[in-house]
Amino acid sequence: MQSEKVVIVTGGGSGIGRAAALRFARQGNKVLVTGRRPGPIEETMAGHANIAGLVADAASVEDAKRTIAKAVDTWGRLDALVNNAGAGAILPLADTTADRITDIFSVNVLGPSLLAAAALPHLKARRGTIVNVSSTFGHKPAAGRSHYAASKAALEHLTRCWALELAPLGIRVNAVAAGPTESGALTGMMGLSPEQAAEIKEQERARIPLGRRGVPNDVAEWIVRLAGPTSEWMTGQVIAVDGGLGLA
Numbered sequence: 001m002q003s004e005k006v007v008i009v010t011g012g013g014s015g016i017g018r019a020a021a022l023r024f025a026r027q028g029n030k031v032l033v034t035g036r037r038p039g040p041i042e043e044t045m046a047g048h049a050n051i052a053g054l055v056a057d058a059a060s061v062e063d064a065k066r067t068i069a070k071a072v073d074t075w076g077r078l079d080a081l082v083n084n085a086g087a088g089a090i091l092p093l094a095d096t097t098a099d100r101i102t103d104i105f106s107v108n109v110l111g112p113s114l115l116a117a118a119a120l121p122h123l124k125a126r127r128g129t130i131v132n133v134s135s136t137f138g139h140k141p142a143a144g145r146s147h148y149a150a151s152k153a154a155l156e157h158l159t160r161c162w163a164l165e166l167a168p169l170g171i172r173v174n175a176v177a178a179g180p181t182e183s184g185a186l187t188g189m190m191g192l193s194p195e196q197a198a199e200i201k202e203q204e205r206a207r208i209p210l211g212r213r214g215v216p217n218d219v220a221e222w223i224v225r226l227a228g229p230t231s232e233w234m235t236g237q238v239i240a241v242d243g244g245l246g247l248a
């Protein structure tokens with residue numbers, strides 16, 4: 001990416017979001033990371049002087065406005081929005097409740113929509129870009145993860161619809177669909193015990209054609225590329241970075 005862009009990475013306190021924030025920052029860009037807990041944000045900020053932080057919930061209407069305002073107030077512009085914060089659960093249909101569905105869709109569908117809408121005037125001014133972070137399960141069915149998968153499918157389709165709608169403004173919209181990646185996601189957002197997480201990791205590794213789970217940098221590299229000048233003629237694409245899992 002060209003130096004001195006202003007980038008927002010939601011959920012930048014850990015995992016894929018932190019790796020993307022550090023990559024953007026090391027290339028000379030200014031980065032605002034968000035998350036609900038201050039501790040992880042502070043750790044990411046400690047990784048590079050170009051990174052600022054804001055405690056903000058990606059699923060909140062007010063916080064979406066505050067997030068965009070913070071970047072613009074700090075650096076005077078906004079070039080890229082990375083909708084990385086995500087929610088999910090192993091949630092068989094029999095255990096489904098309205099609250100749990102709402103939690104997942106609020107973070108994975110409502111949040112990126114609110115942030116993108118609030119960012120729009122600023123992205124228009126800079127001919128900026130949006131990168132959404134989806135999952136292999138946004139296009140590959142998975143038993144027991146239907147609402148997570150459906151929320152990411154919605155995010156992938158929002159990516160294509162926004163790409164068409166915003167192309168006349170010079171705004172590009174793409175997504176990275178990550179495969180199973182080493183992060184806190186299984187014990188964090190998926191709510192599994194360490195033992196359950198270890199079992200699922202092994203099952204996933206065995207199914208991935210390239211024989212390993214990803215690391216955050218595998219995915220971050222493509223987030224940064226899609227936001228940057230080498231992708232100037234790409235929009236509406238969902239790039240699978242998943243060791244081939246989507247094919248298996």
Ligand SMILES: NC(=O)c1ccc[n+]([C@@H]2O[C@H](COP(=O)([O-])OP(=O)(O)OC[C@H]3O[C@@H](n4cnc5c(N)ncnc54)[C@H](OP(=O)(O)O)[C@@H]3O)[C@@H](O)[C@H]2O)c1
Pocket residue numbers: 010011012013014015016017034035036037038040056057058059083084085086087088107133134135136177178179180181182183184185188189
């Ligand atoms: N790891 C995988 O295997 C995998 C695979 C496919 C797709 N993905 C996607 O990749 C993205 C990043 O996940 P990850 O694996 O890096 O997970 P992670 O390590 O758990 O990081 C998620 C980050 O998002 C933040 N976050 C969660 N809900 C938020 C909210 N409502 N508002 C603001 N921040 C929020 C969390 O911080 P707080 O808790 O402090 O808010 C955390 O720092 C997600 O969209 C996920 O669906 C991950």
